Amino acid sequence: MFLGMGFWVPVFFSALFLVVGQSIHWRLIPSDSPRILPFCLWSGMSLLFVIVLGTTLNYDLAALAAIVLVQAAFIFWYFFFYTGIARSVSLTLLIELSLGFSENEVRQRYEKSTRFEERIELLANLGWVYREDGFVVLTPKGKQMAKGLKFWSHFLGNGLKG
């Protein structure tokens, strides 16, 4: 089942390229967005690298398909890590508790923080809401997104409880 270096070496370098590239990108230009386009570009470059290498090493079609599948897995994992690490409220609470704050202190800090307003800004940057005279207003795009969220949350689960 476990193959020789011929398969794993390009996969390893592809993963390294992706992780290092994306990490450097995040650190050089910090941002709040998930940076889907740069990630796809990094993925494309690493995929090109392994395909060229695979073609040079005379991989068959199935082996090349295997490499593409692993790249696709990297993309899924990226979104999983991004949403889990960047956006998770539970992780934020865990981290605050690990720094020695009591539960009450963590709650007070969270409630006084600007995280709610930052989420509104995030929604505004995505074009789903805008601010006007102290009000938050849903755009037509935001309305469609909200309807979709309500539908899918009930279809796949028991509703969006927050």
Add this chain to the structure above:
Amino acid sequence: MIPVFIIVSSLFVALVVLVCLGTAFVGATRLFPMLQKGELLFQCSINVLTPIGWCLWMQDNQFESHPIFVAGLIFLSAGQLFYWDVRSLLSRGYSARILVDLYDAGGQVSSTNLKNHYAGGKGISGLLDKRMSQLRSAMLLKHSSSKLTWFGSGLARLGRTWRRLWAFQEVG
């Protein structure tokens, strides 16, 4: 030899089967609420059985020694994680819930009211109550105190490291 196209398609079919089974179970829990107690067990079971089913299909076709077998398993595991991530977002998403609150309130609300009435009136304190309760259920936080379990400490350390590595500025 099975064409590569069929092998790759079978992976997507496996993921679709996973989603369909999960969705069907959620539907069943609405008709028979007692099934909710077994939901986690059911979902974990189908996450284990789906790749096993695919492995058996591949072994029947004598593909277990080819890179596509291993890659297929990696892809399936990542696909399952993605499905769970989407379900989590659709169940607990913070920003998603804000959007839905706004929609339910007619599309326009003052910032203060939006915050105070988050999640249909529960507010931020309600959000925190729920999260703390879930941390305890997941055995990341001890039940009787504010102390983290060893698992919670490890996860917190990992999360702190990744957030610092990626220099996230605005986080959950």
